[in-house]
Structure formats: C-alpha cells, structure tokens
Amino acid sequence: MTNYGVLDMTAPANKLLPSLLDKNNSINPLSIIKSFVLGSSILAVSSASFAAPVPPPEMDNTAYILMDYDTGTILAEKNADQPLPPASLTKMMTSHIIENKLMSGEIKETDPVLMSEKAWCRGSSEESCMYVPVNKTATVIDMLRGIIIQSGNDASIAMAEHIAGSEQAFAELMNAEAKKLGMKNTHFVNATGMPDEGHRSSARDLAILARAIIKQGGDYYKIYSEKEFTYNNITQGNRNALLRTDNTVDGLKTGHTSNAGYCLAASSLRNNMRLISVIMGSKSMQQRADQSRELLNWGFGHFDTKVVAPTNQFVQDVPVYFGEQDSVKAATGEALKVLTSKTQSSKISTVVNISDNVQAPIAKGQEIGRMMAVIDGKSVASVPIVATEAVEKSGIFKRAWQHIAKFFVNLF
Numbered sequence: 001m002t003n004y005g006v007l008d009m010t011a012p013a014n015k016l017l018p019s020l021l022d023k024n025n026s027i028n029p030l031s032i033i034k035s036f037v038l039g040s041s042i043l044a045v046s047s048a049s050f051a052a053p054v055p056p057p058e059m060d061n062t063a064y065i066l067m068d069y070d071t072g073t074i075l076a077e078k079n080a081d082q083p084l085p086p087a088s089l090t091k092m093m094t095s096h097i098i099e100n101k102l103m104s105g106e107i108k109e110t111d112p113v114l115m116s117e118k119a120w121c122r123g124s125s126e127e128s129c130m131y132v133p134v135n136k137t138a139t140v141i142d143m144l145r146g147i148i149i150q151s152g153n154d155a156s157i158a159m160a161e162h163i164a165g166s167e168q169a170f171a172e173l174m175n176a177e178a179k180k181l182g183m184k185n186t187h188f189v190n191a192t193g194m195p196d197e198g199h200r201s202s203a204r205d206l207a208i209l210a211r212a213i214i215k216q217g218g219d220y221y222k223i224y225s226e227k228e229f230t231y232n233n234i235t236q237g238n239r240n241a242l243l244r245t246d247n248t249v250d251g252l253k254t255g256h257t258s259n260a261g262y263c264l265a266a267s268s269l270r271n272n273m274r275l276i277s278v279i280m281g282s283k284s285m286q287q288r289a290d291q292s293r294e295l296l297n298w299g300f301g302h303f304d305t306k307v308v309a310p311t312n313q314f315v316q317d318v319p320v321y322f323g324e325q326d327s328v329k330a331a332t333g334e335a336l337k338v339l340t341s342k343t344q345s346s347k348i349s350t351v352v353n354i355s356d357n358v359q360a361p362i363a364k365g366q367e368i369g370r371m372m373a374v375i376d377g378k379s380v381a382s383v384p385i386v387a388t389e390a391v392e393k394s395g396i397f398k399r400a401w402q403h404i405a406k407f408f409v410n411l412f
Contacts, residue, residue, distance in 0.1 A: 056298055059291045062261060062281025065203040066299050069211055069267070069274035070337045071381065074204070075299050083185045083200035084280050087255030088128065088151045089263050090193030092206065093174045095147050096213050098159055099220045100177075102140065112137035113162045121154035127194065130155040131232050142231060144220070149229040150236045151254065153192040160191040167191050178205070181212050195257050203278040210252050210265050210276045224251030224267075241289040242266055249296075252276075254288070262288040268296050272337070273305035302341060308348055308373050308381075309336040315352055315385055318368060323360030323391040330354060330368060333384035338373045349374035354385060362391040 056066070056076035063079035074080070101107045114137050121129030130152030132138045138146070138155075140162075146155035160170030167190055174188040183205035189196040214221055227244065228237045242249040248268045255263040261281035268275055277295045282288035309332050317327045338348055354369035362368070369385035 054302065057294050059279075059294070060283065060287070061279055061291060063203040063278075064280065064291070064295060065207050065278050066295050067207045067211065067276045068299075068303070068305070068339050069214065069276055070305055071339050072211065073339050075275070075303060076295065077203070080204040081185050081202050083187075083202055085195060085199060085257060085260035086193055086201040086206060086280070087257045087260035087263050088193045089201070089206050089253055089255040089265055089278075089280075090188060090191070090199070091147050091151060091156055091255075092209050092213060092253050092265065093177065093188060094156050094159065094170075094191045095144060095220075096209065096217070097163070097170075097173055097177060098140070098144050098147070099213070099217045101163060102144075102220065103216075103218060107140055107163070109139060109141035111140045111162075113140055113143050113158050115154060115158050116161060118167075119154050119157035119161060121152065127153045127192075129153060131234050132158070133232070138231070145223055145226070145229045146231060148223050148253070149226050149238050150231075151239065153194065156191040178209075181208055183208055193255055193257070193260075195259055203280050206265055206278045206280075207276050210267060210278070213252065214267060214274070214276075221251065224253070225249075239285075240264065240266065241285070242268075242292060245289075246293065246296075256285075264288040264292050266292045266296065268300070270300050271305075272307055273300065273303070275299045304340050304342050306338050306340050306348065307335055308338055308350060309371060309383070311335045312388075315369075315371070316354070318354055318358055318387075320362065320391050321357065321359045322394055323362070324394050325391055328358070328362060328368075328391050329388045330385050331388050332371055333365070333367065333386040336371055336373055336381060336383045338375075338381050351379075352385065360391045361393045362387045364388065364390045 062084060063082055064077065065074060065080040066076040067074055102109065115132040115134055117134055120134040121127060121131065128151040130146030130150050132154060143155045143159050146152040147159065157167050160167040164170035164173055170191050171188045174191070178186045178188065183201070185200070185202040186205045187198055187200050189199040193199070225243060226238060228235055239254040246268065248270045249266055250269060251267045252265045261283065262285055263280045263282070265276070265278045275296055277292050279288050279291050282291055311332060311334050313332045315330045315332065318330045320326060320328050351372040351374055352369065358368050364387060366387050367384040368387055370382045371385055372379045373381040
C-alpha cells in the first residue's frame, strides 16, 4: 500500500479519532491498547512502506492536472494553480449551476427559455452555437444539452438570462459557486468562456469543478457522454474526441480560443477507479486528445483504488446503555476506498474505533464510530460506522436498573 503524503482525508480521522493518534497523526500503539481496555473495538492488519511511481509524462501544453475522483488526490500536475483563460471549459460551471437548479426544483426540464437577441448566435466562425432562432424558445433540458454537447454560446447566455436576469448577474452566481467549491484561482466574467481580461481559472480549479459535477449532478452527468445532439434539424457532434476512442471516458468538456489554446477536461472510469484530467493550452485538437489519453493511461497504469470495506459491511454488535435492547449491529456507512500504487504489494491497516458509551435513543444510520485506513501508522481515509437499526430508550424502571449495573461495571 502506498502513502503519497497528499491524501486530504487525514484530517477527519485526526479530528474524530484523537485517542488513537499522536501529534504526528500516527497511530499510537499505547492508545490502541487503552482502547481495548476501555471497550473500543480495534482491528489491525499489517501495512508496508511507500514507493513512488515513475514520473508522469512530459507534455507540450501550458498546464495540466490528474486527480483521483474518490479521494481528490492529485497524482500529477504542471502549473496547476496558474490562472489561465479557460475558454469553453467555463461552460462546466454554467451547466453545473443549471443542474443544481434542476435538482433543487427551482427550474424544470420542460420550462421554456427565450433566445433573446443578445444571446442569439449568428453563426460566426469564432463561436459555437446551438442555433435556437432569435425570439424563439427551447426547453431547459434542450438548452443544457446544447451547452454540454454543442458548446453553444447562445444556449449558455440564454440560460444565464433565464436564471439570473442577465449574464453579468449569472457570473456572480458562478463566482459564488466557485468560492463554495474552493476554486481559489478562478474569476468568471461570462457564462461562455469568450475572451475577457478578467476571465480566468486554473487546471486544479477546473478539476475540482469536474469532480463536483460528477458527484452532484445525478443523472444529468450522463449528458456529458452523449456523442451528438440534434436541434433545429442541425446535428452537431461532441468535440470530446475521447468519447469515440475510449469507452471508459464519459465526459466532460472541450474548449478553445486563440489565447487559451486547446483545452480538455476528461473523466474516465475503469473498474473501481475514476480519474479526472484537465489539459490547458495544447497546440491542437489532436494534441489535447492525445495528451489527455496519455495522462489518463499513465494514472491507470500506476495507481489503483482499493475498496477496503464496502458500504454496509457488518463490523460488530455494539453494547447500548439505557436502551430497549442491549446491543445494536454496526456497519460501515459508506465504502472505505484508498488509493494505492500498483508497484506496491503492501497491505492496508484498518482501525475501528467505536465509543464505549453508546446510549439510547439511537436513530438508524446514526454515526457511532469510525473506520480508518492506515498506512505506515498514518490515517489516510476514514468512513463512519453507523447503527443499522433504531434503538428506543428504555422505560424508567429498566433505566434505573441499568444505571446501577453500569455503576458496578465501572468500578472494575
């Protein structure tokens, strides 16, 4: 098992399991023994040392990044925090906001959206268009497809006006969402990505956005893998060439302007592992596709995602104080996944920490502990351990007897 030293999931374990960690965020053996004495359950397996993979490929572009979707770990990067013109990768934020509005019920797929004269695309060679006629309407879901698949500037502006009243007001929503997601080197001026001095984003920020789209977009994420879309009797193909050459790629978006170069944010799912790549400033359409493919293949060739424990894996029966029943079954609340290097054959330690003072009432799904994945004595990921059923509080006479029993147990 590989320890990259960059996994972002040590903090939750450090916060929730302080009794098991020393000041270096390492497992303290004495704390484990103490946890046994106190009644917490500990399960440990051996782990081995870290060995770094081969260096990532060198590429002729301005910036790139490769992110592991599950953990958010960055596997490779170049100029990843440099603010750059993002071209139509901007539209990922436009579509992300639309999807959020759809899922919250603020707008509906069938709502008509007006193509204003300002939003209307006249078909110039400098911009991509959905070709909705001026002063006509298209549904929200058609506009969304026009944005994602056809990269329509007209659809992007029309939806911005529909949601916020103007493209400028919509840009404020975009920047608020960017801040919420932690996109630190991003400032949006428009909904399309057309050149503007103050319109910037970075490879890291766009990977963060892509991850949010996949995680939060529900069934709408499937649109990013659609290879073509027909509207107004005009069929246009998705410009993401990887969709036609790699059946593991299911998104996300291309972009190009003269000052941004050729850009591509892509996502690929192979077995249990999803990777997100962002290429910015390539020299041609072919190069952005080739570089994305090379970066993804490098990642899948050297890394793997291990499912240490699946969702709902039984952990143990946990004693319950002052309840109608004396114990409750505990299981993992979500899958515990850890990034590994294929060059390593080491095993992952798992540490289960459950409170020794679980008291009723307990709701089904309530967190009562944590399961950690540990590498070389350091926590790298953790998931909640939850009650699989509800436990009601016992009656007053039973509780009185349980208090007496607990008092005598604590004497020893």
